[in-house]
Amino acid sequence: xxxxxxxxxxxxxxxxxxxxxxAARGIFSGVLKAHPGLFERLGDYRQTCYCFxxxxxxxxxxxxxxxxxxxxxxxxxxxxxxxxxxxxALLLGLLEGRCDADALFFSRDLSVIGDMEAMLxxxxxxxxxxxxxxxxxxxxxxxxxxxxxxxxxxxxxxxLAERQATWN
Amino acid sequence: MELICPAGTPAxxxxxxxxxxxxxxCGFRDETNARNFPGLNFSRDELRQSIALAxxxxxxxxxxxxxxxxxxxxxxxxxxxxxxxxxxxxxxxxADFGLMAYVAERYxxxxxxxxxxxxxxxxxxxxxxxxxxxVKRVVLPRVLTVQDIxxxxxxxxxxVEVFAFGGxxxxxxxxxxxxxxxTGKSPNMSGVCSPASHxxxxxxxxxxxxxxxxYTINRFGPGEASGYPTLxxxxxxxxxxxxxxxxxxxxLDVIDEIDALRAAGVSALKIEGRxxxxxxxxxxxxxxxxxxxxxxxxxxxxxxxxxxxxxxxRTTSGAYDKRWR
Amino acid sequence: METKRAAxxxxxxxxxxxxxxxxxxxxxxxDEAAVEHVTIGETVCFKRQHFSEPHxxxxxxxxxxxxKRVTFSTLAMVTLERExxxxxxxxxxxxxxxxxxxxxxxxxLKGVAxxxxxxxxxxxAATARTLAARxxxxxxxxxxxxAASIQRMLNAMPDFSFELxxxxxxxxxxxxxxxxxxxxxxxxxxxxxxxxxxxxxxxLRTLDRQSFLVLxxxxxxxxxxxxxxxxxxxxxxxxxxxxRLSPQDCDIVxxxxxxxxxxxxxxxxxxxxxxxxxxxxxxxFSNGFLHQREGATWVARGRNVTTAGA
Numbered sequence: 001x002x003x004x005x006x007x008x009x010x011x012x013x014x015x016x017x018x019x020x021x022x023a024a025r026g027i028f029s030g031v032l033k034a035h036p037g038l039f040e041r042l043g044d045y046r047q048t049c050y051c052f053x054x055x056x057x058x059x060x061x062x063x064x065x066x067x068x069x070x071x072x073x074x075x076x077x078x079x080x081x082x083x084x085x086x087x088x089a090l091l092l093g094l095l096e097g098r099c100d101a102d103a104l105f106f107s108r109d110l111s112v113i114g115d116m117e118a119m120l121x122x123x124x125x126x127x128x129x130x131x132x133x134x135x136x137x138x139x140x141x142x143x144x145x146x147x148x149x150x151x152x153x154x155x156x157x158x159x160l161a162e163r164q165a166t167w168n
Numbered sequence: 169m170e171l172i173c174p175a176g177t178p179a180x181x182x183x184x185x186x187x188x189x190x191x192x193x194c195g196f197r198d199e200t201n202a203r204n205f206p207g208l209n210f211s212r213d214e215l216r217q218s219i220a221l222a223x224x225x226x227x228x229x230x231x232x233x234x235x236x237x238x239x240x241x242x243x244x245x246x247x248x249x250x251x252x253x254x255x256x257x258x259x260x261x262x263a264d265f266g267l268m269a270y271v272a273e274r275y276x277x278x279x280x281x282x283x284x285x286x287x288x289x290x291x292x293x294x295x296x297x298x299x300x301x302x303v304k305r306v307v308l309p310r311v312l313t314v315q316d317i318x319x320x321x322x323x324x325x326x327x328v329e330v331f332a333f334g335g336x337x338x339x340x341x342x343x344x345x346x347x348x349x350x351t352g353k354s355p356n357m358s359g360v361c362s363p364a365s366h367x368x369x370x371x372x373x374x375x376x377x378x379x380x381x382x383y384t385i386n387r388f389g390p391g392e393a394s395g396y397p398t399l400x401x402x403x404x405x406x407x408x409x410x411x412x413x414x415x416x417x418x419x420l421d422v423i424d425e426i427d428a429l430r431a432a433g434v435s436a437l438k439i440e441g442r443x444x445x446x447x448x449x450x451x452x453x454x455x456x457x458x459x460x461x462x463x464x465x466x467x468x469x470x471x472x473x474x475x476x477x478x479x480x481x482r483t484t485s486g487a488y489d490k491r492w493r
Numbered sequence: 494m495e496t497k498r499a500a501x502x503x504x505x506x507x508x509x510x511x512x513x514x515x516x517x518x519x520x521x522x523x524d525e526a527a528v529e530h531v532t533i534g535e536t537v538c539f540k541r542q543h544f545s546e547p548h549x550x551x552x553x554x555x556x557x558x559x560x561k562r563v564t565f566s567t568l569a570m571v572t573l574e575r576e577x578x579x580x581x582x583x584x585x586x587x588x589x590x591x592x593x594x595x596x597x598x599x600x601x602l603k604g605v606a607x608x609x610x611x612x613x614x615x616x617x618a619a620t621a622r623t624l625a626a627r628x629x630x631x632x633x634x635x636x637x638x639x640a641a642s643i644q645r646m647l648n649a650m651p652d653f654s655f656e657l658x659x660x661x662x663x664x665x666x667x668x669x670x671x672x673x674x675x676x677x678x679x680x681x682x683x684x685x686x687x688x689x690x691x692x693x694x695x696x697l698r699t700l701d702r703q704s705f706l707v708l709x710x711x712x713x714x715x716x717x718x719x720x721x722x723x724x725x726x727x728x729x730x731x732x733x734x735x736x737r738l739s740p741q742d743c744d745i746v747x748x749x750x751x752x753x754x755x756x757x758x759x760x761x762x763x764x765x766x767x768x769x770x771x772x773x774x775x776x777x778f779s780n781g782f783l784h785q786r787e788g789a790t791w792v793a794r795g796r797n798v799t800t801a802g803a
Contacts, residue, residue: 041177041207108376108394117206117365124207127445128177236616239642239649266619286614288596290571292580296600300627311669312572319574339666339713340570342614345637346665346706349715349788352781354637356614381787384699400666405698406676406708413697413708414672 021072041125048118051080054088082118086110170436176208180446187453191228200248201232203442204359228258234283268301282306285342291323321433334440336420338400346399350381502530504739505566509689516548523559527753534566564590567598618649636663639785647731654734659721661739662714673708693742717779723762743773
């Protein structure tokens with residue numbers, strides 16, 4: 001299973017929540033701004049409270065698309081309509097619309113709790129949106145943009161390679 | 169043979185074009201088609217733009233209106249047909265006789281294809297559809313052998329399209345109410361089968377239990393690949409023996425039979441999977457496109473690559489590999 | 494207000510019953526059952542044909558002598574040449590009305606008065622009208638249809654004869670592959686008519702031992718038995734012409750008399766239900782499809798069927 005490199009995971013563990021939250025909000029609003037179609041495609045599910053729980057970070061990201069709100073917490077998962085838990089690499093794959101709707105459900109590395117249909121709607125909406133997280137991340141980094149984008153791409157490729165080694 | 173490719177979103181539509189589709193099939197974002205999944209399908213504007221894009225590349229667009237009209241609400245289907253004709257669909261894919269009659273009468277020039285959901289499985293059935301509604305092509309149920317198909321095409325004056333790759337219905341399509349028996353939602357009426365709204369996964373001490381509505385569809389032991397609880401691919405108890413009573417969770421793949429299908433008089437090969445996203449569309453369409461033109465040696469290589477993809481449907485995560493590019 | 498009367502109709506036997514059982518069943522129907530229409534003939538699997546064939550003539554004679562209207566059912570799924578031939582010959586040679594259960598029969602029956610079985614997809618009046626224009630005179634609607642759809646079709650075609658599947662395990666799916674043979678380690682081609690061992694279907698349970706479906710050769714049926722009783726009355730008022738009972742391995746004569754009594758207002762649905770449970774014991778009843786719910790569900794207080802606006 002692809003794990004976030006400890007070198008990266010550890011510091012995130014000790015980051016103050018407000019900092020993580022600020023970064024995540026930046027990405028979130030950037031994504032919503034850049035991909036208005038995503039919002040429309042979600043239909044009624046834009047009211048859904050989604051929670052993403054990367055198992056290798058012990059953080060929970062709670063998002064309501066309609067309200068454009070995002071909050072981050074540690075510990076027990078917060079209440080949500082639909083929650084997905086799994087390694088960050090897979091969650092990012094989901095966000096970028098890189099994984100198949102079917103595959104989402106087949107993998108036992110990912111588990112969906114709550115409204116399965118809401119999660120499917122999100123997956124389908126994301127599939128049409130062509131989100132590139134490293135680029136979004138880079139956009140936040142101002143003058144360091146190319147550096148951040150490059151580093152993020154490197155990490156993604158690294159995790160991808162590890163995944164292929166595991167399954168093929 | 170033409171290659172008919174699925175698209176659930178404009179992004180997947182573009183991937184299909186880039187990958188070499190001869191035609192792309194898709195549907196509106198409502199219950200007028202049999203992939204009425206949340207977040208999937210096309211608004212009127214999206215479809216209009218996609219058709220224009222396809223026509224610019226000399227690619228056809230087929231619009232699936234292949235559910236059965238709900239009594240009293242026929243206007244929803246009629247309007248979808250009106251719009252599809254107006255926006256220049258190269259063919260409408262229909263299953264409901266009432267809708268076929270409407271389109272045949274109102275738009276005699278519009279090309280009609282018979283959806284697999286109509287379950288036209290023999291020469292007399294196809295002759296009926298040609299005679300009654302002037303259909304030009306029939307998508308055959310996924311239950312006929314290549315020999316059956318060859319025998320069929322010789323007896324009819326109508327093009328034949330067959331599924332070549334993707335999800336496989338075990339039951340005759342359009343004639344299955346298993347999903348609505350368990351969930352109240354059916355392919356024929358709601359455009360969904362074993363809908364996600366009724367799916368639950370439950371952990372039971374390392375065992376993952378998948379449920380659809382009130383029914384257990386499968387149990388997966390620790391480490392065993394899990395699957396989506398599609399009713400006809402579930403594990404059941406028949407006479408004290410547990411197993412896949414209808415079909416193992418496998419998908420269809422007839423690439424080895426391409427030459428035989430061509431010889432059998434098949435006009436077009438269809439790829440299933442409007443719900444499966446752009447990565448799947450790109451990979452499967454490009455591989456099949458090359459396989460159609462390839463010699464036996466190269467085709468074998470392409471086939472084995474695709475097999476990984478289809479096997480991913482039943483192994484936990486194999487499919488993921490191909491999503492990450 | 495004048496109360497409308499619906500006729501009772503007996504659908505084809507979906508199961509494989511041996512010749513004598515098949516014959517005796519219909520003899521008793523002829524002699525005792527309160528049904529006006531009887532549809533006979535193998536519908537599920539062409540291979541079973543020869544079991545009933547020797548007895549068809551005497552059964553028809555007895556049924557007609559008793560005043561029953563006899564109709565022949567065609568095969569639900571036709572893929573092989575010999576199956577096509579069989580349907581063609583049936584339609585060409587039959588002196589009786591034919592009930593179409595697949596598209597090939599629809600084509601062959603053009604211009605001839607005929608019936609449409611519940612295995613043809615008729616979900617709306619537009620489709621019913623299209624078929625009526627080709628000669629269909631009676632349409633038994635698919636079990637999946639909700640009451641609202643039925644009401645709307647009745648309103649749209651007030652003079653047409655619609656029939657509703659109101660008793661029996663529901664035919665839910667059909668396949669080219671025989672799950673029944675497969676479950677006993679056989680295939681469709683080498684099946685040894687193993688489905689004959691289960692005259693009321695072979696139960697299929699979930700891994701948690703919930704009753705779910707029954708296998709009947711290439712057909713998959715509901716484990717629960719559709720029972721529409723009080724539910725029928727508003728539909729009959731709206732013009733529903735026939736009520737179909739589908740043969741199960743139980744006392745269908747008694748079932749028919751209970752249905753007749755409910756339709757005639759001699760007993761209430763609740764009373765009939767209690768009786769039915771003794772006639773067909775150990776089987777759950779369902780009416781969910783009619784109420785736009787899961788087909789397997791039982792909705793009590795069936796009088797409150799939602800009716801569509803006129």
